[in-house]
Amino acid sequence: MSARGGKRALYMLLYFKSGAGIDNIISDQKDGGQYLRNRQGNQTLSQKMAEELCPNSVFLRMPVTSIDQSQGGHCTVYTDGGVSFQCRRVIVSVPTSLYHQILFKPALPKGKATLSDNTATGYYTKVIYVFKEPWWQTAGLSGVLDSDKGPIIFTRDTSIPVDDQWSITCFLVGDKGRNWSKLPRAVRLQQAWEQFSRSFGEFVDVPAPTNTLEMDWTKEALFLGAPCPITTPGVLTKVGSELATPVGRVHFVGTEASREWRGYMEGAVRSGQRGGAEVVKALLAESMPRF
Incomplete structure (x- = not known):
């Protein structure tokens, strides 16, 4: 590896090390990077903490x-x-x-x-498909898709069974995601759904989602990307x-x-x-x- 290539790899290696290795940071198993999810979303933590503070302790919509x-x-x-x-x-x-x-x-x-x-932060968008029932679980599937073709690079099952909430979150990242983001919204969502339904459709009939959510972190002024500055x-x-x-x-x-x-x-x-x-x-x- 050249010196320049080593410098490029250094941050990646440090990132992997901080999460106890690449296998651990992508793992859904106990203590893995994808193991725990907050039932009502991460914002709930901030809201509950704010409730314990004195009135007028938290000021919103006031960028420094x-x-x-x-x-x-x-x-x-x-x-x-x-x-x-x-x-x-x-x-x-x-x-x-x-x-x-x-x-x-x-x-x-x-x-x-x-x-x-x-x-700088990378390009990072989430598209979440919400379904009436966990059809992939019924078919014995994990809900995980990994692809190098795009625009969806990988997916994860983000359901909350206790709330009867069934969803798969799709991650559209890197250059493929960035190019995809430049398309009109209707075209973006059509391309993402075509890839999603085609990939899972090889194994099971894929029903239409009851709701589709999209979050592009690069368009958030106080983030401009995700998941981590490098x-x-x-x-x-x-x-x-x-x-x-x-x-x-x-x-x-x-x-x-x-x-x-x-x-x-x-x-x-x-x-x-x-x-x-x-x-x-x-x-x-x-x-x-x-x-």
Whole structure:
């Protein structure tokens, strides 16, 4: 392998290692990357946590435009809605690739800026087919499709039996997904359904879905892709160690900054716990009397 090829592979290898190997990160078995799903969706976790906080603790639809720690002793956070907040510490949890959308005062050090300028998320769309009944399970099928032809690259059974909810989620990713996304919506969905019904139709009669859901993460302004920001060749070697490094009173978290389960929700949670612990430790140190 050439040096350049090695640099390209480095992030991929680190990604695999953080999830205990490629077989584990794609596994539906216990402790595998695809093992657990939240019954009512991941947003439920945020909503339930917010309910435990004091009123007016969570502010929505206020994208941060600037973080100013130039005055010393505190930070001022400015938002798109014109509202500002003063605090002693800030935790930034947006993807590294979006740091450039925030004006930092003083500016981020060179290492952090290099990470932001040379990190990107991939193309990632989900199309979910909801059915009246689990026809694939009745036929003894797993609901898993793997293809290199596209536009669907792979599928997973995302049913919730206790709720009588039966669905298969299709993932349209990479260049094939990106090219597919440029088509009109009706054509996109027709192509996806033709591939889906043709593939499973080799083994069983495939009924029409009762509902079809589409989610294109690249069109979400605060994500611009999924599932995880990756660095361009050479960047990880040079400044990768600065992914989780605080800058003054600003701390950085995110799934890409986790040592375990990078790119997964588990990694995001672990990173958040690490960032929270950093802030608590810093605040306690500030409150200690100095002699």
